[in-house]
Structures are given as C-alpha cells and as structure tokens.
Amino acid sequence: xxxxxxxxxxxxxxxxxxxxxxxxxxxxxxxxxxxxxxxxxxxxxxxxxxxxxxxxxxxxxxxxxxxxxxxxxxxxxxxxxxxxxxxxxxxxxxxxxxxxx
Amino acid sequence: xxxxxxxxxxxxxxxxxxxxxxxxxxxxxxxxxxxxxxxxxxxxxxxxxxxxxxxxxxxxxxxxxxxxxxxxxxxxxxxxxxxxxxxxxxxxxxxxxxxxxxxxxxxxxxxxxxxxxxxxxxxxxxxxxxxxxxxxxxxxxxxxxxxxxxxxxxxxxxxxxxxxxxxxxxxxxxxxxxxxxxxxxxxxxxxxxxxxxxxxxxxxxxxxxxxxxxxxxxxxxxxxxxxxxxxxxxxxxxxxxxxxxxxxxxxxxxxxxxxxxxxxxxxxxxxxxxxxxxxxxxxxxxxxxxxxxxxxxxxxxxxxxxxxxxxxxxxxxxxxxxxxxxxxxxxxxxxxxxxxxxxxxxxxxxxxxxxxxxxxxxxxxxxxxxxxxxxxxxxxxxxxxxxxxxxxxxxxxxxxxxxxxxxxxxxxxxxxxxxxxxxxxxxxxxxxxxxxxxxxxxxxxxxxxxxxxxxxxxxxxxxxxxxxxxxxxxxxxxxxxxxxxxxxxxxxxxxxxxxxxxxxxxxxxxxxxxxxxxxxxxxxxxxxxxxxxxxxxxxxxxxxxxxxxxxxxxxxxxxxxxxxxxxxxxxxxxxxxxxxxxxxxxxxxxxxxxxxxxxxxxxxxxxxxxxxxxxx
Numbered sequence: 001x002x003x004x005x006x007x008x009x010x011x012x013x014x015x016x017x018x019x020x021x022x023x024x025x026x027x028x029x030x031x032x033x034x035x036x037x038x039x040x041x042x043x044x045x046x047x048x049x050x051x052x053x054x055x056x057x058x059x060x061x062x063x064x065x066x067x068x069x070x071x072x073x074x075x076x077x078x079x080x081x082x083x084x085x086x087x088x089x090x091x092x093x094x095x096x097x098x099x100x101x
Numbered sequence: 102x103x104x105x106x107x108x109x110x111x112x113x114x115x116x117x118x119x120x121x122x123x124x125x126x127x128x129x130x131x132x133x134x135x136x137x138x139x140x141x142x143x144x145x146x147x148x149x150x151x152x153x154x155x156x157x158x159x160x161x162x163x164x165x166x167x168x169x170x171x172x173x174x175x176x177x178x179x180x181x182x183x184x185x186x187x188x189x190x191x192x193x194x195x196x197x198x199x200x201x202x203x204x205x206x207x208x209x210x211x212x213x214x215x216x217x218x219x220x221x222x223x224x225x226x227x228x229x230x231x232x233x234x235x236x237x238x239x240x241x242x243x244x245x246x247x248x249x250x251x252x253x254x255x256x257x258x259x260x261x262x263x264x265x266x267x268x269x270x271x272x273x274x275x276x277x278x279x280x281x282x283x284x285x286x287x288x289x290x291x292x293x294x295x296x297x298x299x300x301x302x303x304x305x306x307x308x309x310x311x312x313x314x315x316x317x318x319x320x321x322x323x324x325x326x327x328x329x330x331x332x333x334x335x336x337x338x339x340x341x342x343x344x345x346x347x348x349x350x351x352x353x354x355x356x357x358x359x360x361x362x363x364x365x366x367x368x369x370x371x372x373x374x375x376x377x378x379x380x381x382x383x384x385x386x387x388x389x390x391x392x393x394x395x396x397x398x399x400x401x402x403x404x405x406x407x408x409x410x411x412x413x414x415x416x417x418x419x420x421x422x423x424x425x426x427x428x429x430x431x432x433x434x435x436x437x438x439x440x441x442x443x444x445x446x447x448x449x450x451x452x453x454x455x456x457x458x459x460x461x462x463x464x465x466x467x468x469x470x471x472x473x474x475x476x477x478x479x480x481x482x483x484x485x486x487x488x489x490x491x492x493x494x495x496x497x498x499x500x501x502x503x504x505x506x507x508x509x510x511x512x513x514x515x516x517x518x519x520x521x522x523x524x525x526x527x528x529x530x531x532x533x534x535x536x537x538x539x540x541x542x543x544x545x546x547x548x549x550x551x552x553x554x555x556x557x558x559x560x561x562x563x564x565x566x567x568x569x570x571x572x573x574x575x576x577x578x579x580x581x582x583x584x585x586x587x588x589x590x591x592x593x594x595x596x597x598x599x600x601x602x603x604x605x606x607x608x609x610x611x612x613x614x615x616x617x618x619x620x621x622x623x624x625x626x627x628x629x630x631x632x633x634x635x636x637x638x639x640x641x642x643x644x645x646x647x648x649x650x651x652x653x654x655x656x657x658x659x660x661x662x663x664x665x666x667x668x669x670x671x672x673x674x675x676x677x678x679x680x681x682x683x684x685x686x687x688x689x690x691x692x693x694x695x696x697x698x699x700x701x702x703x704x705x706x707x708x709x710x711x712x713x714x715x716x717x
Contacts, residue, residue: 026349026376027342039371040349067333068578073354073680075582093353097333099577099616100344100431101570 019048021086024093025061032061052081052092061094068095103165103311103630104128109207109229111222113296114155114214118222118229123208129633130716132640134164135191136607136647138180138209142189143650145211148658152184152288153270153295155215161202161261161301162210164609165631168203168309168397171322172329173611175200175397183287184295185272185465185520186539186563188655192275192289193567193606194261195396195404196282198303201259203609205305216297223253224303234299241265241508242277243421243458249302258304264459267294269510271518273465273541281427281457282396287540287562290460318629325614325622326400332617334579339403339613340393344431345375347544350576355679356549356585358435358542360442360494361471362535362668365546365676369444373434377446378405384412389446391425401613405429407450415451415501427457432566435544436467441474442494452504459508465520468541470503472521472533481528488512532669538563538660547667547686548676550575552583552591554686555695558665559595561651567612569598579616586680588687592695600644607647646715649699653707653717662705665692 024041025033033042046055056066069076070093071085086092106123124141131137138160150156159181166174177199183190202210205226212222219238220231236252237245242264249260259279267274267290274290275283284290312318329335338346351357352370359367371377378390387408394404407428409416416422429437429449433456437449456463470492476482477492484490488506490513492499506514516524521541525534535542540563547554552571560568571594575585583594601620605612608627620637628635666672667688675683696703700711707717 024349024353027338027346030376040376068350068576070353075354075585077582091353093349095346095350096338097577098338098342098346098350099334099573099579099613100339100347101566101572101613 015045017048018045019050019086019088020045022091023055023059024091025059026093026095027098028096029061029065029094032059034059049084050086051084052076052086055086055092056094065096066094067097103169103313104133105203105206105208105311107207109210109224111210111212111229111231112214113212113216113220113231113298116216116231118231120227130643131647131650132165132604132607132627132643133208134162134167134176134178134607134609135180135193136603136643136650138162138178139189139191139647139650139654141209141211142180142182143654146182148182148654150182152182152187152292155296157182157292159212159289159292159296159298160209163199163203163208164607166626167609168200169312169322169609169630170319170398171610171626172326172398172400173396173614174609175399176609176611177202178606179276179284179289181289181292182658183289183562184291185288187658188538188562188660189651190287190289190562191606192284192286194276194278194282194284195399195611196279197397198259198261198278199609200397201303201305203305203309204307205303206307210301212296212298215295219297219299221249221298221300221302224301224305226305226307237299239265239268241458242460243280245300246280249300253302255304258302260300260302262300262460263290263294264461265509266459266461266507266518267291269515269518271461271507271510272520272523273462273518275460275462277457277460283457283460285462286464286565312630313632314629318626321625321629325618325626328622329400329614329617335401335614335617339401339616342375343393343403343405345378345405345429345434347431348374348434349376351545354549354576354585355676355681356546357439358535358544358546359439361440361475361533362542362546362670363475365549365681366678367439367442369442370439372444373429373438373446373449378407378429382410384410389450390428396611399611401611403613409450409454410447413447413451415448422451422454426454429453432544433463433467436464436541437500440467440471441500443497443500445497448497448501451501455504455508461508464543465541466504466507466517468535469517469521469524470500472525472535473503473517474499475533476525476528476530481530486513486516535668535670536564537667538664540564545572546676547671547688548684549679549681550585551588551686551691552585552594554667554671554688555591555595555691556598558667558688558692559599559695561648561655567602569595569602570612571595571598573598573616580619586684588691592691592698595695596698599648600641603644603647604640607643642715646717649707649711649715649717656706662696665705
C-alpha cells in the first residue's frame with residue numbers, strides 16, 4: 001500500500017491516485033520508521049484515500065501507542081483517524097504518550 | 102504529623118540561629134513548602150520592601166511529604182520577594198537537599214537581615230551554625246561544593262549554593278543544589294547573595310518520622326507508585342526522553358518561540374531535541390545523553406545527564422567540562438537554542454553546564470540573550486557595548502561567550518544579568534522584552550496555545566509554565582484534550598491547573614507526578630501522613646487559598662491588574678506559520694471571565710467575599 005518515495009525533481013507530484021506524505025514518528029515510535037528515514041522522518045507515497053489509522057497499521061504502529069497525532073500541526077482526534085483526511089504534501093506526525101515541562 | 106514542627110530562624114545581621122515551633126494552624130491552612138512559606142513571608146515582610154535589602158527574607162522550606170517514601174518526595178522551595186519581578190518568588194527544586202533538611206529535623210529555614218561578611222550555614226541535625234565563607238565566596242558553585250566537602254570531611258552532606266552570577270547581582274540567579282538541580286527562577290539566588298549567604302550545608306540522620314498512620318501511608322504511597330509505573334508517560338516517556346521530548350512536539354505544532362519570539366517554528370529543532378540527545382556523535386560514537394537520573398525517592402527519573410563532545414570548541418583543553426553532568430531539559434534547550442536560533446547541541450550543553458556551575462536560570466538567560474540579539478541585529482546594540490561579540494541570531498560562539506561572561510559577572514555579561522526587561526528598556530526598545538511582570542517566557546508560544554497566554558499573564562511569579570501548565574491538556578491530552586487554538590473554557594482550565602499545582606508545590610512532591618496522578622491520588626498520601634483530614638476537596642481549597650495569598654502579596658507590593666498582560670508582540674503580531682497562522686493571543690478576551698471565577702473585581706482585586714471564603 002505504501003512505498004518509500006523515490007527521489008524526484010523538485011516540485012514533482014505523486015503518481016495519479018496516490019499522495020506523498022512526510023511521515024514522522026517520534027520518541028519510542030522511531031523503531032517503526034521504514035528504512036531510509038532520517039531524523040525521525042520519511043517521505044511515503046500512499047493511495048490517496050489512505051486514512052491515518054490505515055497508515056499507522058501499515059507502519060505497524062500499535063494503535064494505543066499513537067497517542068498524539070498531528071496533521072500539519074493540528075491534532076487529529078481519534079474519531080477522525082478512520083477518515084481519508086490526508087492530502088498531498090501533508091506532514092503527518094505521531095507520538096506515544098509523552099509529556100514534559 | 103509529617104511536619105517536624107521545627108523552624109530554624111537565622112538572623113544574618115546578628116549572626117544568630119534559633120529554633121522555634123512551626124505555626125501548626127498555618128500548616129493546616131497552607132499545607133507546607135510553597136503555601137506555608139508564602140504565609141510566613143506575607144506575615145513577616147512588607148511587600149513593598151527592597152528585594153535586595155536586609156528587610157527582605159529568604160525562606161527555604163520543605164513539604165510534609167519531603168523526605169518520606171512517597172514517590173518524588175524530595176522537593177523543597179525557596180520563597181522570597183523577587184528582585185526580577187517585584188512579586189513573590191517561589192522556586193522549587195528536587196535533588197536531595199530538601200529531604201536532607203527534613204531528616205535533620207527542620208521544616209524550614211528563615212533567613213533575615215544581612216551578614217556583614219560572607220558566611221554559609223552548616224546544619225547537622227539540631228546543630229546549626231554560621232561559618233565564614235572566605236574560602237568559597239568568589240568561587241563557582243562547583244568549586245565551592247568541592248571545597249565544602251573537603252572542609253566537612255563528609256561525603257554525605259548536601260549543599261545548596263549561589264555562584265558568581267548571584268554575587269555580581271545577576272537578577273535571575275539561581276540557588277543550585279546537588280551540583281545541577283536548581284531553585285531556578287525569579288532571582289532567588291540573587292536575594293541569597295545579597296545577604297552575603299553563599300551556601301547551606303546539611304547533614305540529617307534522623308529520618309522522617311511522625312507519620313500519622315504509617316501502615317496506611319505505606320499502602321497509599323505504594324498505590325501511587327503503581328500508578329506512576331503503569332502510566333506510559335511517567336513509567337516510560339519521561340525516563341527515556343525526559344522533558345526534551347517536547348522539542349519536536351511543540352515545534353511540529355508551530356508553537357515553538359523562535360528568535361526572541363518573532364517566529365513560531367525553529368528549523369534546527371530536530372538537532373537539539375530529546376531524540377537528538379540519543380544519537381551517537383561522529384567523534385566518539387557516544388550520544389549527548391549519558392543516562393537518566395532521579396531525585397530523592399523519585400520513581401520517574403526524568404533527569405538528563407549528558408556529556409559534551411571533547412573535541413567541541415567550547416571544551417577543548419577544559420577537562421573540567423568533560424565529565425557527565427546535568428544536561429539539557431526542554432526549557433533550557435529552548436531558551437538557549439530555539440530562542441537564540443542556535444542549533445549546536447554541544448554549545449547548548451556547555452551553556453547549560455555554565456548555568457549550573459554559576460547559578461543562572463537558563464530560561465531567563467537564554468531569553469535575555471535572544472532579546473540582545475534582536476537589539477544587535479537592529480542596530481540598537483553595537484559591538485562597542487557587547488565588548489566585540491558579534492551578537493547575531495544563530496551564533497553558537499556568541500551564545501557561549503555570553504554564557505561565560507554572564508556566569509562570571511564580567512563585561513557585557515553584567516548587562517545580560519539585568520534580564521530582558523531592563524536590558525530592552527535601557528536600549529530604548531521595551532517592546533522587545535518577552536516577559537510578564539519582568540520575568541522571561543518559557544517554551545510555549547501562546548499564539549498557538551491560547552490557555553498558556555492566560556496562564557502566563559496571571560502567573561503570580563511572572564511568565565512561567567509551572568504555575569498552570571495547560572499545555573498538559575491543550576497539547577498532550579492530559580487529563581483530557583482541549584483545543585489549543587480556542588479561548589473558550591480556558592479561564593476555567595487555567596484556574597483549575599493553578600490551584601492544583603499550588604497544592605502539589607506545597608506537598609513535597611514533584612509536579613511531574615500529575616501527568617499520571619490527580620489530587621485523588623495525592624490526597625490519600627497526605628491524609629495518611631498529616632494530622633487532620635485531607636480530602637481532594639479540602640486540598641483544592643488550600644490551593645485556591647495559596648493562589649489568592651500570593652496575589653494579595655503582589656497587589657500589596659504595588660502590582661495591579663494592568664500587569665496581567667502579555668508583550669505587544671504576542672497580542673498584535675500574528676503567528677507566521679502553522680495552525681495558528683494569522684492568530685495572536687487573545688488574553689484580554691479571557692481575562693474578565695478569569696477574574697470573575699477567581700472571585701476578583703473587574704480590576705483584578707480580591708473581593709471581601711473571596712477573602713472571607715478563603716480565610717485571608
């Protein structure tokens with residue numbers, strides 16, 4: 001379903017029916033990043049109707065570990081994670097339960 | 102009981118020490134630590150007093166659970182009037198000295214007056230004496246710690262100390278204990294040095310007894326520890342990544358104050374983050390992070406112990422900085438890094454070491470350097486004033502030079518020691534100071550986290566994240582997620598966090614427990630330890646009483662509702678990217694509701710009804 005995006009010339013878009021996402025898995029979730037990831041981030045090309053939960057499933061991120069999910073910096077509520085809300089070029093970032101101060 | 106019932110009063114002018122009984126009624130009304138010491142301060146000190154004059158008092162205080170087996174029960178606080186803000190100062194620290202003081206048999210130490218000569222206080226259980234500080238005055242905290250250990254010939258003494266920054270009058274000087282834990286904010290170290298008090302050395306061997314119901318206390322603390330260990334944050338995230346895990350979170354949501362809060366996202370965040378601290382470096386294959394660490398009785402262990410690359414320019418030929426020591430916490434990494442535009446993790450770690458070695462609040466220091474960088478780039482500050490430093494955003498060399506000068510109280514470092522407010526006023530641009538009530542901001546841009554704007558504006562010690570950490574709800578979803586961009590419901594949220602935090606800060610426990618605990622977890626531990634009945638409801642009343650007592654002190658000191666505001670930049674200049682793009686903080690829209698639910702007048706004054714309800 002998803003593949004690591006091959007290098008493209010700047011400005012190149014995704015194949016028809018697919019979208020390219022900047023996927024970021026932070027803290028202990030870094031172990032689920034596919035090969036080629038750098039600094040907790042990888043660019044993936046996925047079908048355009050991919051939902052956040054489907055993407056997490058493909059990456060083998062346990063659902064209960066996907067506590068903080070941000071799409072372009074905005075929180076994605078658990079009830080929205082089965083909807084096809086992802087768009088070309090989105091930054092999709094996920095954390096397990098974390099806190100600081 | 103849990104309290105020892107003993108207060109040590111030290112008159113530095115006369116050179117005397119005396120024991121007196123703790124006011125038990127005040128302990129019942131204000132619990133301990135932050136609340137109880139603020140009551141003593143409010144009763145004994147005229148709030149209009151010169152913070153650096155002999156009439157100000159400095160109180161070191163434990164909580165009823167300090168020194169007990171309760172998880173994180175090692176906290177102590179320093180309460181005084183702040184020279185930075187003119188408001189009440191209360192800075193809280195972990196490490197081991199709080200528990201040691203309690204085990205020596207003291208609930209608090211009240212320092213009054215000013216010693217004619219530099220001295221330090223030595224406590225060994227009931228024996229307390231003032232001793233000459235000739236050998237340690239003028240020395241760094243790390244040097245003084247070594248000298249005091251040799252003098253006392255006891256490896257188990259615990260020491261808190263001020264550094265050369267405090268001696269030079271730096272207005273945000275910290276009191277550092279156990280080498281790298283600090284009562285960091287609001288210049289409590291400056292007050293200590295103004296009294297010619299260099300250090301407090303403590304050895305306590307009595308343990309902490311007086312627990313009201315020992316069996317129930319063991320059960321309650323055990324239950325609390327299980328909650329902490331089972332929780333994904335306190336049992337996993339915090340020990341592994343520390344507070345620094347927030348660097349990427351806050352940056353990703355574009356609420357990362359950057360380059361003196363001109364911007365809200367830092368392109369170098371990933372180079373200075375908690376994740377980056379785990380990455381092996383090229384030179385020796387070791388990561389910046391050496392290990393995590395725990396304070397007394399803590400079962401979380403969020404502390405960062407780090408090393409600097411020995412080949413880095415900051416420490417070449419300086420083996421004294423090659424050892425592992427207190428590393429970057431999120432607030433320090435932000436202030437020294439993102440706010441100055443510096444993404445060199447070794448330079449930040451070095452600057453952080455210097456903040457520990459000579460006792461400076463890294464938040465205020467970093468934010469003041471950031472303000473100076475903006476002044477420099479606009480031409481309001483020149484090389485003539487900086488002593489030749491090219492003070493540009495992003496310059497690691499400039500940051501570390503400033504850290505050395507400010508830590509030692511030399512050259513341009515004296516100017517930086519004024520803090521951002523006074524520096525920006527001096528150079529004609531007061532609006533560039535990112536402060537509330539004169540204290541520099543922590544690491545959350547309130548344009549993207551609206552509740553934090555209200556929390557900053559109303560914080561009793563000036564801009565601070567630890568007086569009402571609504572980030573927990575607005576960003577992290579603890580205890581439940583709220584929308585960070587909304588203002589609706591935030592006055593209630595801010596008040597709830599402020600009151601609950603005042604309780605935790607008065608108990609002897611660490612506020613980080615509240616990522617897993619609520620007051621329902623804390624109340625049974627206090628109730629089993631302390632005389633009287635301590636329910637969640639009563640603790641919330643105590644928290645609200647403490648908040649209002651601090652507010653009352655500040656109002657009597659001359660602050661008004663007009664001080665409950667944010668810098669113009671955060672109210673007028675919209676965020677440039679991210680979810681909050683186009684937004685400012687709407688603090689004044691939230692303020693009337695906040696005042697109303699506090700039971701204050703529209704001008705922010707306590708009403709007579711509120712005073713009566715809370716027994717003020």
